Amino acid sequence: MKNCEKYKVGYFMPPEPSMDWVTKDHLEVAPQWCSVDLRDGNQALIVPMSLQEKIEFFQFLVKLGFKEIEVGFPAASETEYEFLRTLIEQDMIPDDVTVQVLTQSREHIIAKTFESLKGAKRAIVHLYNSTSLAQREQVFRASREEIIEIAVSGAKLMNEYAEKMPETDFRFEYSPESFTGTEIDFAEEICNAVIDVWKPTPEKKVIINLPATVAMSMPHVYAAQISYMSRHLHHRDCVVLSLHPHNDRGTAVADAELGLLAGGDRIEGTLFGNGERTGNVDIITLAMNLFSHGVDPQLDFSNMPEIVKTYEKYTDMKVHPRQPYGGQLVFAAFSGSHQDAIAKGMKYREDRHMKQWMVPYLPIDPHDVGREYDADVIRINSQSGKGGIAYILEHNYGFHIPMKMREEIGYMIKGVSDHSHKELKPAEVYETFKKEYINVFDPIDITDATFRKNSTYKGDDGYTVDIHVNIAGTEYDFTASGNGRLDAVSNALRQSELYTFDYTFVTYTEHALEEESNSRAAAYVAIADSKGKVFWGVGMHQDIILASINALVSAINRQNKYSHFITD
Numbered sequence: 064m065k066n067c068e069k070y071k072v073g074y075f076m077p078p079e080p081s082m083d084w085v086t087k088d089h090l091e092v093a094p095q096w097c098s099v100d101l102r103d104g105n106q107a108l109i110v111p112m113s114l115q116e117k118i119e120f121f122q123f124l125v126k127l128g129f130k131e132i133e134v135g136f137p138a139a140s141e142t143e144y145e146f147l148r149t150l151i152e153q154d155m156i157p158d159d160v161t162v163q164v165l166t167q168s169r170e171h172i173i174a175k176t177f178e179s180l181k182g183a184k185r186a187i188v189h190l191y192n193s194t195s196l197a198q199r200e201q202v203f204r205a206s207r208e209e210i211i212e213i214a215v216s217g218a219k220l221m222n223e224y225a226e227k228m229p230e231t232d233f234r235f236e237y238s239p240e241s242f243t244g245t246e247i248d249f250a251e252e253i254c255n256a257v258i259d260v261w262k263p264t265p266e267k268k269v270i271i272n273l274p275a276t277v278a279m280s281m282p283h284v285y286a287a288q289i290s291y292m293s294r295h296l297h298h299r300d301c302v303v304l305s306l307h308p309h310n311d312r313g314t315a316v317a318d319a320e321l322g323l324l325a326g327g328d329r330i331e332g333t334l335f336g337n338g339e340r341t342g343n344v345d346i347i348t349l350a351m352n353l354f355s356h357g358v359d360p361q362l363d364f365s366n367m368p369e370i371v372k373t374y375e376k377y378t379d380m381k382v383h384p385r386q387p388y389g390g391q392l393v394f395a396a397f398s399g400s401h402q403d404a405i406a407k408g409m410k411y412r413e414d415r416h417m418k419q420w421m422v423p424y425l426p427i428d429p430h431d432v433g434r435e436y437d438a439d440v441i442r443i444n445s446q447s448g449k450g451g452i453a454y455i456l457e458h459n460y461g462f463h464i465p466m467k468m469r470e471e472i473g474y475m476i477k478g479v480s481d482h483s484h485k486e487l488k489p490a491e492v493y494e495t496f497k498k499e500y501i502n503v504f505d506p507i508d509i510t511d512a513t514f515r516k517n518s519t520y521k522g523d524d525g526y527t528v529d530i531h532v533n534i535a536g537t538e539y540d541f542t543a544s545g546n547g548r549l550d551a552v553s554n555a556l557r558q559s560e561l562y563t564f565d566y567t568f569v570t571y572t573e574h575a576l577e578e579e580s581n582s583r584a585a586a587y588v589a590i591a592d593s594k595g596k597v598f599w600g601v602g603m604h605q606d607i608i609l610a611s612i613n614a615l616v617s618a619i620n621r622q623n624k625y626s627h628f629i630t631d
């Protein structure tokens with residue numbers, strides 16, 4: 064690409080970076096979560112939420128289990144201010160939830176921020192100022208000392224304002240905004256200067272939030288920066304180390320996960336990663352990643368379809384179909400080999416009553432996030448295979464398709480999808496299967512069959528049958544014997560002098576269908592012509608005997624469909 068030379072790395076690797084955290088293979092506990100949907104997320108919307116929408120979204124976040132929620136930048140607008148006042152005055156903040164507000168380090172903004180919190184039982188006041196080399200040089204045109212002075216003066220003002228409001232339990236947070244573009248020694252110096260002003264204790268910790276305001280590096284670099292800060296902050300036991308990744312490089316989740324391994328305690332993020340530019344870190348993905356490792360995320364994402372619906376309604380954003388855990392297609396398997404493995408994996412698990420989840424291609428059980436196997440997992444198009452199609456017919460309609468029949472059905476169904484260039488829903492799969500195989504009564508239709516047990520015919524299991532049959536519009540009555548019921552029917556049909564039936568039995572199976580079904584039995588018959596070509600038929604009837612006759616007749620009619628030995 065042209066212009067590559069225009070760019071160079073703009074971040075700062077800590078000196079002698081510690082990478083000892085890479086030896087940890089997973090996170091063992093959930094971090095403290097802080098939703099910044101109503102601040103960082105909202106400030107990135109084309110049309111920010113109205114007061115009423117903010118209230119409803121706040122209640123939604125509470126329902127999901129968030130205990131810390133950044134509700135806005137109260138000094139920014141009337142709506143933000145009024146929103147916070149409404150939450151406080153109408154006592155809408157549950158006792159176990161703390162609201163957080165953001166402020167610049169400017170006195171009138173800090174004053175307005177504290178004013179907006181009057182009457183709150185608890186609150187986190189979040190102070191930020193930019194610290195990166197680029198911001199210092201280009202935006203603030205200030206020296207390191209001057210930038211530290213912005214932070215420290217704001218921190219001092221916060222102490223003063225908080226002292227005047229003893230009825231509120233304040234906690235303080237500081238973000239060296241644009242941390243990822245800040246020299247690590249300077250980040251250390253400015254954070255420690257703020258910590259020294261606030262003088263935290265183990266009982267009253269401060270939050271030091273290290274944002275990847277703009278993600279600039281690979282995730283291990285961010286994690287090395289977090290590790291460095293974690294080891295160099297004053298009073299580390301009195302500090303909650305918070306991470307606030309953005310997704311500019313598509314690595315916000317990786318940044319957060321490695322950052323937590325490297326010493327982070329807390330995550331600020333949003334649902335589905337809504338936020339400026341490419342967004343913030345997606346808390347749903349982070350939480351569900353923990354869940355998939357057997358760690359309780361302490362947030363409730365068990366009704367994902369509802370969460371998607373609510374999120375889309377309030378943000379006017381769309382959840383991408385491939386968005387981890389929440390996207391419409393993230394559990395869908397269209398391709399044959401995936402479907403086959405999933406269907407076998409599900410059966411393996413069911414047969415063994417397995418407690419632990421370990422199904423190929425499905426990192427978690429879709430049921431755990433409110434998704435359905437039938438509608439969401441195995442979906443049929445031209446890439447599908449016999450395993451998936453058999454799964455649909457079994458799980459939705461109760462057919463245990465014989466192994467040897469599956470391939471033929473698979474090609475037939477996917478052919479329909481291929482030619483129509485569309486996905487086939489389970490009902491369409493069933494209709495296609497039914498039309499081709501089940502109770503095919505043209506041109507042969509046996510309308511009556513009465514059996515007599517014929518103990519003299521080739522041993523005790525012989526039968527004689529009287530059948531009334533319609534063949535290509537003409538009615539016949541035939542009687543014949545056989546060593547089984549199907550054999551007797553077959554021999555009866557062969558009494559027709561007009562037509563030559565060229566087939567032998569290959570296989571027969573039957574099973575009861577589900578209780579709620581009107582047709583209680585399904586039977587599968589395969590016959591082969593003298594060239595060895597196999598034809599399957601499926602019979603359904605409340606009477607298992609008649610189901611088997613229907614299967615035989617369907618197989619013969621299908622043979623005729625392809626070789627035309629019966630003509631009108």
Ligand SMILES: CC(=O)SCCNC(=O)CCNC(=O)[C@H](O)C(C)(C)COP(=O)(O)OP(=O)(O)OC[C@H]1O[C@@H](n2cnc3c(N)ncnc32)[C@H](O)[C@@H]1OP(=O)(O)O
Pocket residue numbers: 103106136138139140166167168169172191192193202203213240276
């Ligand atoms: C990465 C982030 O998301 S940080 C959060 C960003 N979010 C927002 O900005 C949304 C809400 N913000 C606003 O509504 C407005 O910016 C307000 C109300 C806070 C302030 O409004 P205004 O004063 O009119 O405008 P503005 O933000 O452009 O002010 C810029 C001035 O503040 C200074 N400034 C910017 N950030 C800070 C800070 N954190 N601390 C101290 N001063 C700051 C700038 O250097 C600039 O100074 P100058 O006037 O001397 O040049």
Ligand SMILES: CC(C)C(=O)C(=O)O
Pocket residue numbers: 103165191238240241272274275276277307309
């Ligand atoms: C205010 C800070 C934390 C922020 O939103 C960012 O840096 O992205």
